[in-house]
Amino acid sequence: MANQARNAAIVGIYEWPKRLDMDVSAIQIKARSIALALEDAGLSWQDVDGVYDANDGEGGGGLGLSAYLGIHPTVIDTTQVGGSSYEFQAAHAMRDIAAGKCRVAVLSYGSKSASQRVPIGTGGPRGAGGTWQENMENPYGTTLIANYAMAARRHMHEYGTTSEQLAEISVATRHHAMRNPQAVQAMKDLQFQNIRDITVQEVMESRMVADPLHLLECCMVSDGGGAIVIASADVARGAKQKPVWLIGGGEAIKYRTNDGDITTSAAAQSAPIAFGEAQVKPAEIDIAMIYDSFTITVAVMLEDLGFCKKGEVGGYISGGGLRYDRKGAVTLNTDGGGLSSNHPGMRGMFLLLESVRQLRGQSTSQVPGAKLAVAHGNGGLLGGTHAGGTIILAAD
Amino acid sequence: MPNRLMPAFPEPDTQPFWEGAKRSELRYQRCDTCQSIVFTPRAHCTACGSAKLSWHTSKGLGTIYTYSVVRQNRNPAFADLGAYAVAYVDVDEGFRMLTNIVGAADPTKDIKVGQRVQVEFEAQTSGAFPVPVFRPV
Ligand SMILES: [Zn+2]
Numbered sequence: 001m002a003n004q005a006r007n008a009a010i011v012g013i014y015e016w017p018k019r020l021d022m023d024v025s026a027i028q029i030k031a032r033s034i035a036l037a038l039e040d041a042g043l044s045w046q047d048v049d050g051v052y053d054a055n056d057g058e059g060g061g062g063l064g065l066s067a068y069l070g071i072h073p074t075v076i077d078t079t080q081v082g083g084s085s086y087e088f089q090a091a092h093a094m095r096d097i098a099a100g101k102c103r104v105a106v107l108s109y110g111s112k113s114a115s116q117r118v119p120i121g122t123g124g125p126r127g128a129g130g131t132w133q134e135n136m137e138n139p140y141g142t143t144l145i146a147n148y149a150m151a152a153r154r155h156m157h158e159y160g161t162t163s164e165q166l167a168e169i170s171v172a173t174r175h176h177a178m179r180n181p182q183a184v185q186a187m188k189d190l191q192f193q194n195i196r197d198i199t200v201q202e203v204m205e206s207r208m209v210a211d212p213l214h215l216l217e218c219c220m221v222s223d224g225g226g227a228i229v230i231a232s233a234d235v236a237r238g239a240k241q242k243p244v245w246l247i248g249g250g251e252a253i254k255y256r257t258n259d260g261d262i263t264t265s266a267a268a269q270s271a272p273i274a275f276g277e278a279q280v281k282p283a284e285i286d287i288a289m290i291y292d293s294f295t296i297t298v299a300v301m302l303e304d305l306g307f308c309k310k311g312e313v314g315g316y317i318s319g320g321g322l323r324y325d326r327k328g329a330v331t332l333n334t335d336g337g338g339l340s341s342n343h344p345g346m347r348g349m350f351l352l353l354e355s356v357r358q359l360r361g362q363s364t365s366q367v368p369g370a371k372l373a374v375a376h377g378n379g380g381l382l383g384g385t386h387a388g389g390t391i392i393l394a395a396d
Numbered sequence: 397m398p399n400r401l402m403p404a405f406p407e408p409d410t411q412p413f414w415e416g417a418k419r420s421e422l423r424y425q426r427c428d429t430c431q432s433i434v435f436t437p438r439a440h441c442t443a444c445g446s447a448k449l450s451w452h453t454s455k456g457l458g459t460i461y462t463y464s465v466v467r468q469n470r471n472p473a474f475a476d477l478g479a480y481a482v483a484y485v486d487v488d489e490g491f492r493m494l495t496n497i498v499g500a501a502d503p504t505k506d507i508k509v510g511q512r513v514q515v516e517f518e519a520q521t522s523g524a525f526p527v528p529v530f531r532p533v
Contacts, residue, residue, distance in 0.1 A: 143468070153464060157509040157510075212464075257492075258486075259492070
């Protein structure tokens with residue numbers, strides 16, 4: 001730990017509480033979340049000199065959002081890599097702050113996917129056709145879910161992974177969601193059936209959406225958003241909250257190739273970079289916040305992040321050890337995840353928010369004395385073109 | 397006849413592939429400089445960047461690398477297919493293609509990873525381009 005760089009820290013957070021919110025626009029969610037995250041940090045609007053934006057929520061990227069906010073940053077970053085945008089942006093903020101380019105950076109997210117009834121997983125193809133990629137994909141009716149399902153099928157074929165094993169991910173995250181009042185309210189607002197702990201058998205008996213993925217293995221579609229304030233070490237030392245240090249960041253992409261292996265994700269490349277920079281090992285991690293778009297996403301990434309070997313995730317998770325109060329596997333997605341708390345489309349923001357709550361000791365499923373967290377965002381399509389961003393966070 | 401979404405042109409990378417489909421040819425590219433197979437089609441070699449690519453016609457035989465049976469797609473173009481199988485097929489000439497598997501009595505039971513398949517060209521009511529799909533042999 002001695003040589004670990006602690007140049008940048010998350011000092012302010014805010015998560016939009018409502019998952020179905022007819023009264024706001026997406027960019028209002030972003031701006032209000034930034035204001036409340038700055039308040040959390042004890043910083044002011046005019047302290048912001050870095051704006052990182054995923055071009056979401058009619059914001060117009062770093063340019064348009066800055067104009068809407070009414071600030072003049074010296075770092076403007078519009079990194080859009082789907083759901084992993086926020087891990088990429090956090091890595092970029094670490095780099096920019098360490099280089100002295102800015103001192104107070106804001107990342108924000110706002111989405112109205114539920115109230116606008118956006119069919120994220122089952123709406124494909126969405127493009128009108130006419131690009132090199134759409135022309136080879138649109139005629140085949142590959143939904144977003146189907147890409148993940150094909151990765152799951154291949155994982156099962158190569159390693160003997162079962163649906164019962166994958167269901168443990170749904171079971172653990174639902175258990176965490178039931179302890180999180182905002183997640184429980186989300187499931188009510190979004191008209192979930194059976195808002196309670198679920199069993200492996202119930203996951204198996206839920207209807208098939210795209211073989212081998214069942215309904216209860218798929219994330220919800222919600223409204224939501226939030227914001228994060230990342231500050232330099234000198235600013236962080238004077239902030240209202242204890243800093244949560246960003247000690248490692250890695251980014252990578254992966255896409256389908258003619259002889260490629262779709263049971264391995266971009267995380268296999270981004271994680272060693274992040275863990276190497278942080279000088280920690282997966283075995284030392286207390287909390288894993290992994291993008292749970294579907295169960296298979298988490299399964300593949302537990303392997304790629306190094307919590308178990310490739311192909312062995314089925315055995316690793318089958319004892320139910322992903323729960324915050326059990327041993328045997330790393331604690332997963334203590335907010336309830338995309339499966340049972342919120343998924344407005346790009347969940348990377350919430351991976352960082354819950355990591356911070358854990359390392360501050362404020363989670364509703366708190367791991368006692370949590371010191372280290374990993375947040376891994378996945379953007380795009382597992383099994384197809386996707387981005388992976390890994391961030392290692394440390395308590396003060 | 398099925399009513400799938402059609403490719404749209406002008407789009408110079410994939411147009412020769414789809415013109416081939418009209419003649420029941422499954423076409424792919426090889427780099428004249430480094431001999432790498434290039435798929436999906438484009439104007440440069442993904443291994444070496446060369447613009448010298450030539451078109452070839454596959455025999456249309458391959459192996460299912462993975463698949464999923466889609467039960468729910470909110471796009472109306474796929475409504476009349478019922479539950480349908482999307483797949484990656486490793487075509488024998490060395491390229492992996494996103495496609496559909498047709499001709500299985502029950503796609504949830506009769507399709508397997510590793511199964512041998514043969515291309516066929518499925519005419520569409522939605523347009524002039526027959527869509528290359530694969531059937532178990
Ligand atoms: Zn070449």
